[in-house]
Amino acid sequence: LQIKIIVSAFFSRSHVSENTSEWQKIYDSREPQSFPLPEQLNNTLTITTFVTDKLGKKFVEPPPFDLTKSYLDSNSTIPLIFVLSPGADPMSSLLKLANDKDGQGQGSIAAKMIQKGMEEGTWVCLQNCHLAVSWMPMLEKICEEFNSEKCHPVFRLWLTSYPSPKFPVTILQNGVKMTNEPPTCLRLNLLQSFLSDPISDPAFFSGCPEKELKLLFAVCFFHAVVQERRKFRPLGWNIPYGFNELDLRISIRQLHVPFEALSYLTGECNYGGRVTDDWDRRLLLAMLDDFYNPDIIENPHYTFSPSGNYYAPPKGAYEDYIEFIKSLPFSQHPEVFGLHENVDISKDLQQTKILFESLLLTQGGDTQRTSGGGDSALYEIADDILSKLPNDFDIEGCLSKYPVRYEESMNTVLVQEMERFNNLIQTIRITLINLKKAIKGLVIMDDELEALSGSLLVGKVPEKWAKRSYPSLKPLGSYILDFLERLKFFQDWYELGKPTVFWLSGFYFTQAFLTGAMQNYARKHRIPIDLLGYEFQDTADTAPEDGVYIHGLFLDGARWDRTKGILAEQYPKLLFDMMPTIWIKPTTKSDIKKSNAYVCPLYKTSERKGVLSTTGLSTNFVIALTLNTDKPAQHWIKRGVALLCQLDD
Structure with a gap:
């Protein structure tokens, strides 16, 4: 606890000099009764409250930018x-x-x-x-x-x-x-907005009618929410956009325009102009609906969150708004962002991961190998991985057993996957063999091998491997196990025939497999592939007559109710849920049933963001699946619900 408080003081050091004796007493305190602690200090809110009670608000609030x-x-x-x-x-x-x-x-x-x-x-x-x-x-x-x-x-x-x-x-x-860091909570964010131009201008504020004052507070609250969601990383936004005060000021200046145009200008232009990911744009517009709607003006009891703790105050003087904002909680519950309480755990895990990765970067590359028998440990790691690597796939044998056929595109998919994995196997094998030689002194330990050894010693996937690899955020040990499982999946396919249920996460290039399934259907029924789409069902019995069964997907941000066959809220402390087998069935677009189901994006990794491809979609994105729900789709959109091909561990 003392470490946390001292770190807090370090980041607010402009105030430390004023309270040196007080901090010295805390630091020198050794007896529990002289500095009574609460029984549980298990979250940020408790620690913040504790420091506030003992030392004052200024030790948990960042000083204003001067x-x-x-x-x-x-x-x-x-x-x-x-x-x-x-x-x-x-x-x-x-x-x-x-x-x-x-x-x-x-x-x-x-x-x-x-x-x-x-x-x-x-x-x-x-x-x-x-x-x-x-x-x-x-x-x-x-x-x-x-x-x-x-x-x-x-x-x-x-x-x-x-x-x-x-x-x-x-x-x-x-x-x-x-440096001027953005505010770190909703209350400070709102306060900064109201203390900045143009709201702080008496002429502007006094000239706003009651309708515009409601919308003024709403757009400031919306601005705070879109900024604060960044701390939740992929569950907040796929890409951490740099929304800033300029977006807010422009939106405030437009409050006098008609309501329909106002939603378009704010959502599609002012804020939406920064958004490059289609799924993030969907989220932005879903959140804006909570703040720009007729209810906020007509309903005096309208709230911005299910708890009812956040709402637009009644019309009053400028000072009344400032006091109202200052009375808001310093730390907010995830429900105000439309997120589940589990998101705090995900956020803390991400921050811990970043912290330890930063600590690893501070280690010197030379000392890693020279201290504690680094070379011998490195040799053992390389030798262990090499001993588990299987031989390359027999591409010629596969082409003979699974020739190119008009009615079976999966044969081509199998051969292409084997070729891709062979390239990765050869890269891993050659680099490890050269590393063992370098350790023995038979070849020069060049920069490439140094980088390889540094990654292996800290349990990271080497950069040279990652360039030839499928996307993965796993550490080295989990990556190798996952890699061997993928190789086994394709070897079993080669030896035992096409599987009844495909492990979707095992494919190197997932889109090729899905295209192959659609191509089979199009050729069988003589339908142009451009006219086809997908339908999804969570069932599997025998091999389907059309389409494919897939498994291996994880649900992030929600869970799957297997009894009802619909999306449901997560259980506390369970961050991911394994999806049952899904039937992906190609269907003509005109026959696809329209419903209020949640359109759920599927990503290769939990990072979600990727490089923008020529299709206009992220390279991390695979496909959108429709999942049944008894709640409005906007609920799951704000939850950040997505399917993942693999987890990070």
Whole structure:
């Protein structure tokens, strides 16, 4: 507990100096009765409440961003650098300070504007320097030539950039560095929105009618929700978008437009313009429906969450809204985001994983092998993996036994899968054999083998393997076991014939298998494949006459009620549920029954995001399945429910 409190103090160190003696007492305390602890400190909310009660709110709330203090630390020859973070836009604060200090700047041609600013005493701001990699050496040269004789005393150079290895080190060393992290909870997020322009402008706020005030609070709450969902990673958003104050300000300025246009502008343009994933866009629009609807204006008891703890307050003065926001809970339950309580466990597991991966990165590559018999351990790992690797698949024998046939596309799928896995087997085998030789001193331990050895010692899949591999987030041990299971699946197919139920997760290129199943149906019934779609049933008896049976899928964000055959809420602390066997049946699109079922995306890994392919879909996405439900589809959309081909362990 002391470690957690001291870490909290470290991140709020601007307040530590004011309470040094108090912290010293806590740190020096050794007797339990002198510092009574609650019986259970098992979650963030309890720890936050405990620290608040003992030391005060300022030790759990981040200090406000004070740009004026940073400005006072600077002079005309020292650049001021904003280190950007997703969701935070410092430009509104800078423009406000510039207006107060009578500064100005920003130009289309950076070098000329800097020169003009130096001479005339104006301010210049260069945004997103990480995108101008080729111009960074020129910027470094310009900054090196700054001196008090050339620079007007009022001149200031402001720079904004995301962390980048290409940003000039000398500018970082000499400049005043600032970062403005987005607020860390709904209450602080709402408070920041109401303390910023244009809401804080008395003329703007007083000019809003009651209808617009309801929508004003709703859009601020919506802005806080979309930002806070990022901490839940894939269950929140497939891709962590950088929604910021600019999106909110534009949406606020549009509150006077007709209601239907307002939903379109906010959902599809202002916020939706950042969204590149179709499933994230569906989620964004589903959440916006909770905040932009007639009920929020007509129903005085309308709430933003099932618990009823969050709602738009009645019309009042600006100060009343500020006090209402300050009265909201510091930590919020996942239900306000539409998520299940299990999401907190998933979030904590992800944060722990990131923490330990970061710790591993701090270890030196040389010390790993030279301390504690690293070479012998490395040799044993390589030898163990090599002993378990089977021989390459017999491609010629497979082509002979399963020739290319018009009516059976699965033969081609099998041969292509074997070829892909052979490439991976050969990569693993060759690299491990070379590593064993290098350990013995028979070949040179080059950079590639060093990287391989470093990954093996910390239990990671080597990068060279990953480039030839199917997507996987498993650690090394689980990856090898999974890899061997996949090889066995295809070897059994080769020896025993086409299986009745296919292990969908075992395929290297899953889409080829699904296309093969549809191609078989199209050729059998002489229907153009463009006219076909899929129907899904959770049943399996004998081999289907049409389509395929699949198994091996996991449900994330919900569970499958096997009795009723519908989606249901997760059990506490059970994060994933194994899906029963599913019948994927190709059907003409005109015959597919329309229903209110939840359209559930299937991903290869729990990361969900991938590279945008030529089809416009993520490379991690496989197919969308329709799952029966007795709840509205929006409920599961906000839950972030998806199917996964494999887990991370």
